[in-house]
Amino acid sequence: MFVDGRKIANDLAGELKVAFEALPKTSVLLVIQVGEDPASSSFIRAKQKFAEKVGVEVRLVQFSNSVSETELQNYLRRVNGDPRISAVIVQLPLPGNIRASIVLDLIDPTRDPDLLSFDSRELFRLGRSKILPPVVSAVAEILTLNRVYLSDLDIAVVGDGKLVGEPVGVWLGNQKLEYALVTSETKNIKSILQNADVIISGAGSPGLIKPDMLKDGVVLIDAGTSEEGGKPGKLAGDADPACLDKCALFTPVPGGVGPIAVAMLFQNLLKLSGETAQ
Numbered sequence: 001m002f003v004d005g006r007k008i009a010n011d012l013a014g015e016l017k018v019a020f021e022a023l024p025k026t027s028v029l030l031v032i033q034v035g036e037d038p039a040s041s042s043f044i045r046a047k048q049k050f051a052e053k054v055g056v057e058v059r060l061v062q063f064s065n066s067v068s069e070t071e072l073q074n075y076l077r078r079v080n081g082d083p084r085i086s087a088v089i090v091q092l093p094l095p096g097n098i099r100a101s102i103v104l105d106l107i108d109p110t111r112d113p114d115l116l117s118f119d120s121r122e123l124f125r126l127g128r129s130k131i132l133p134p135v136v137s138a139v140a141e142i143l144t145l146n147r148v149y150l151s152d153l154d155i156a157v158v159g160d161g162k163l164v165g166e167p168v169g170v171w172l173g174n175q176k177l178e179y180a181l182v183t184s185e186t187k188n189i190k191s192i193l194q195n196a197d198v199i200i201s202g203a204g205s206p207g208l209i210k211p212d213m214l215k216d217g218v219v220l221i222d223a224g225t226s227e228e229g230g231k232p233g234k235l236a237g238d239a240d241p242a243c244l245d246k247c248a249l250f251t252p253v254p255g256g257v258g259p260i261a262v263a264m265l266f267q268n269l270l271k272l273s274g275e276t277a278q
Helices: 005-021 038-054 069-080 100-104 118-125 134-145 165-174 189-195 241-246 257-277
Strands: 028-034 057-063 087-090 155-158 180-182 198-201 218-222 247-250
Touching: 005 038, 005 134, 005 257, 028 038, 028 069, 038 057, 038 257, 057 069, 069 087, 069 100, 087 100, 087 257, 118 165, 134 165, 134 218, 134 257, 155 165, 155 189, 180 189, 241 247
Parallel strands: 028 057, 028 087, 155 180, 155 198, 198 218, 218 247
Antiparallel strands: none
16 A cells, blocks of 8 residues: 655644644744755755645745854754754754764754754654654654554664664664564565564665565555655655555655654744643
8 A cells, every 4th residue: 555645744834834833832843954955955945835725934044054053053053042943953054064863963852853863863762752763753653554563573774874763763663573673784675574574674775675675465665765866856765666565555756665764853943842842
């Protein structure tokens, strides 16, 4: 079955709009962008569009590529203490002269809906975070809506990056669920995937997963987004679209996990805004 992420996100938007309207003040999401990366700009526009649907104000602050790491750090320290800001996002990637981890780690966990700071990730790893990384929440939402229960299933996670593979692995581990991790160093990728009942992929390698790597009836959640053939704006997933024919459940790229993850980002913002308002 083909998962329509846009429809799921739209349904969530209706629920979130009601919830945001019930808050005592308008939630404000600050988005920080460095440079003019086309993919980053596209992701920001998706957030702005969703924010309009749910009644959230988005403030976009853009810095040139020449901004220094120190300048970004100082700016983040200032906004962390600004009571008018509900949450902060630093849109990745950052230029090579800026260490992303140093900048992201400055985001206050109470204002970090992406869970990208060290403190936020640590709370999540320990099972003490009140929110989940947006991609993890999106994966969980897809599984829940389609009544896929992971216990007693063979699970494979493709990729171990900070945005998909690593947090998905932590989430599975916190549920005491075992999984096989597939990375670029894994030698028996095909046999691992052929044995999997559920595959969650975030390698960012277009067309990595082919139909002959899958068994019939597999649940394939593709959260790996990259530019196909280096063409700006043309997004592709880790799975060859032909994999659909082998799957009981398949998420396309674009239009699958991505829109739901955006919705989950705003669900996180709602929870953070609610805490701030108390």
